């Protein structure tokens with residue numbers, strides 16, 4: 001009997017131990033709740049637009065997940081025209097050669113600022129809107145570039161008149177004009193709606209190739225601070241003033257030498273979602289190929305590192321080898337530089353076709369082109385994704 005009964009002193013001790021244990025558990029639960037809560041508040045993985053629509057946030061997360069699966073193949077103006085054709089419903093040089101459409105589609109806004117009905121490359125904006133809806137349906141990704149005119153001189157984007165960037169900033173003589181141009185961009189983006197009335201997410205590729213000297217926002221035509229102000233003003237105007245919440249913002253340079261070089265005018269993590277660069281194969285011969293592989297591989301490594309460090313989506317925002325005059329370029333050169341990298345997509349530039357004097361501009365093969373077979377081989381690589389691959393995922397749900 002004695003053995004099974006506790007004396008009062010013992011009972012008090014056990015009771016206070018029991019109390020201490022309960023208090024400890026409560027404190028532990030509370031502290032982990034606080035940590036988790038704070039963690040969520042401090043590090044939410046959201047695009048730089050914190051009010052981004054559901055589909056945009058979903059796309060942002062899925063693009064990140066997809067980095068482990070493969071690289072989406074993209075093509076500028078793919079459905080609008082190709083070599084030897086224009087505006088044929090359903091036609092695409094990529095589809096004719098490979099049997100599938102690209103996963104990413106680039107479109108160009110140049111001339112929207114002037115209220116023109118067609119863009120800088122003669123694509124009617126109404127048709128562009130339809131192409132965008134058409135490719136969004138099966139889960140394609142849309143990216144928009146904008147070769148906007150020079151607001152100071154009224155000439156083209158390739159007119160690097162001194163002082164242009166300063167003129168569009170708040171207080172500058174062209175700020176009001178620039179805002180009216182952004183209104184037009186905003187109206188177009190708002191008009192992009194899916195079947196259920198939802199806003200179609202787009203990757204907005206602002207002020208591309210900013211470290212080259214050919215555009216008015218280019219390297220020697222503004223200071224890093226001016227460029228950052230231009231970026232901040234533009235994003236903030238679209239996002240906070242116009243309430244556009246369906247954009248992911250891509251910062252993209254041309255070729256670059258180092259991370260410091262790449263980040264010289266980087267607007268800041270809270271202003272960017274995609275980090276990319278453009279690269280063209282320009283020099284001829286075997287030596288040119290080897291150099292291209294080396295350069296592209298190096299830049300892809302750096303962009304992946306920057307992406308990982310900043311938690312941004314790395315991409316090859318534009319690339320090309322004019323007229324692809326090499327029958328094994330896709331597998332022997334391009335894929336060699338690309339295959340071991342984890343980037344979101346690679347967007348080939350446009351198949352503009354032949355001009356009046358018979359010169360051709362194209363970057364992916366058409367039926368009968370010398371690199372056609374090799375492009376098919378490249379397209380079959382398991383980590384190179386086309387439309388059917390992304391439709392299965394899907395990217396917006």
Ligand code: BMA
Pocket residue numbers: 108110120121147350352361
């Ligand atoms: C350039 C060329 C031009 C085109 C411009 C805007 O790279 O392809 O022909 O007008 O882009 O898309």
